[in-house]
Amino acid sequence: MDEQEKQALCEEVGRRVWRCRKEAGLTREALAERLGSSTQYIGDIEQGKKCMSMAYFIRLGSIFNISLDALAYGQREPGxxxxxxxxxxxxxxxxxxxxxxxxxxxxxxxxxxxxxxxx
Structure with a gap:
């Protein structure tokens, strides 16, 4: 995966994190607290400026109650x-x-x- 593909993936995942956070009714502050990170880090992820670690990725799936596939690829499992x-x-x-x-x-x-x- 080249840098351009990596950046595109980070941006796509960031948009999904933002959407899931909004759907969950969480502020950046509340999500950062639940993750044990900073609001700046959450903002950087949502804006595609940073890619998160696997540990954060897994924890976000748990917080949002969605599969990692849904978080990574946007495929929500119906039902x-x-x-x-x-x-x-x-x-x-x-x-x-x-x-x-x-x-x-x-x-x-x-x-x-x-x-x-x-x-």
């Missing part, structure tokens, strides 16, 4: 969270599974109602 919920629910008894589904549906209704109030 990844739903898949995790379904796997967890498969371990439950039928009664507990029904209760969990009811709670999740009620929470989704509340989120939808909050979104319509904001919009």
């Amino acid at each position: 990844a969270a739903a898949g995790r919920m379904l796997r967890r629910m498969e371990e439950m008894t039928p009664l507990d599974r029904g209760l969990a589904a009811h709670i999740i549906l009620k929470a989704a209704d509340l989120v939808r109602a909050m979104e319509s109030e904001d919009g």
Whole structure:
């Protein structure tokens, strides 16, 4: 990989970090605190001025709850969270599974109602 390709990759990943941070409702300060870094470093990553270490990359995936593929290449797994919920629910008894589904549906209704109030 030549320097131009590396720079383009850093810029693409930086844009995804910025987008994920915004979607998570985090300020640069809050993200820096969670990562144990500086706000300047976060800004440099988001602007493509610096490429982050693998340790930060992995921690960001965890903070944003996305796969490393999604962070690196922008490929979000459709329904990844739903898949995790379904796997967890498969371990439950039928009664507990029904209760969990009811709670999740009620929470989704509340989120939808909050979104319509904001919009």
